[in-house]
Amino acid sequence: MGAMIDSHTHLTDAAFAEDRDAVMERAWSAGVSQIAIVGQDLAENQAVLAAASRHSALLPFLGLHPDRFADRAPMIEEAEQAAILAMIRQRGAEITGIGEVGLDYWVCRDEQRRQRQREAFKALVRLACELNLPLNVHSRSAGRHTLDLLLEQGARRVLMHAFDGKASHALRGAEAGYVFSVPPSIVRSQQKRKLVRALPMEALALETDSPVLGPQAGVRNEPANLTICAGAIAEIKGVAEPVVRQMAAENSRRAFGLSG
Numbered sequence: 582m583g584a585m586i587d588s589h590t591h592l593t594d595a596a597f598a599e600d601r602d603a604v605m606e607r608a609w610s611a612g613v614s615q616i617a618i619v620g621q622d623l624a625e626n627q628a629v630l631a632a633a634s635r636h637s638a639l640l641p642f643l644g645l646h647p648d649r650f651a652d653r654a655p656m657i658e659e660a661e662q663a664a665i666l667a668m669i670r671q672r673g674a675e676i677t678g679i680g681e682v683g684l685d686y687w688v689c690r691d692e693q694r695r696q697r698q699r700e701a702f703k704a705l706v707r708l709a710c711e712l713n714l715p716l717n718v719h720s721r722s723a724g725r726h727t728l729d730l731l732l733e734q735g736a737r738r739v740l741m742h743a744f745d746g747k748a749s750h751a752l753r754g755a756e757a758g759y760v761f762s763v764p765p766s767i768v769r770s771q772q773k774r775k776l777v778r779a780l781p782m783e784a785l786a787l788e789t790d791s792p793v794l795g796p797q798a799g800v801r802n803e804p805a806n807l808t809i810c811a812g813a814i815a816e817i818k819g820v821a822e823p824v825v826r827q828m829a830a831e832n833s834r835r836a837f838g839l840s841g
């Protein structure tokens with residue numbers, strides 16, 4: 582069966598500190614050929630670059646996670662935010678794209694913090710447009726707002742990861758060519774099944790979001806579980822699994838600007 586691309590993971594997470602190489606081996610054995618790794622802050626972005634320099638099958642994304650503006654945590658310093666933008670600019674030629682970035686209104690309810698979150702996201706989207714880099718985007722309880730901002734800014738190559746919004750909003754993104762990646766948690770999510778039913782095959786990709794969003798809540802997820810996403814999409818769409826794998830990989834390559 583065709584090689585799969587895991588379009589969104591946190592492989593540099595401490596959850597993989599003990600056995601990262603074994604986790605990657607299991608992914609290759611399961612038919613995964615490339616794994617996108619996203620960064621959430623300055624320190625993690627450095628880890629992403631280091632990991633990608635050791636393994637050519639890892640696709641590095643540098644970002645600033647919207648959780649860094651969460652109500653219950655110290656908000657990210659302006660200096661760190663500026664350093665992340667500078668780092669992306671400086672390493673732009675070496676990276677696959679910008680992520681994890683986006684909006685999360687679930688962890689961020691305070692209007693002032695939401696404002697800071699939106700401004701940071703907008704700056705990152707503008708940088709992506711300027712450097713012609715794709716975006717690997719998070720949205721939680723903010724699907725419509727996230728898509729509005731992306732469309733307003735004219736973002737062209739976008740992967741929406743684990744989209745939790747309405748299918749009708751997702752369709753607007755799909756019309757603009759955005760790709761929606763589906764995690765293994767689809768086996769326990771009516772919302773994800775609905776999304777897959779509504780979107781055309783051309784707008785679907787595979788992701789695990791390892792170490793979270795696995796088939797079982799609370800159990801560590803890993804890229805080898807990408808087979809679960811492909812199987813679920815095949816079943817819902819009534820399309821053979823090898824075709825799902827191939828189309829999803831093509832969609833990720835198109836979104837990420839990778840040659841086939």
Ligand SMILES: [Zn+2]
Nearest residue numbers: 589591681790
């Ligand atoms: Zn993520």
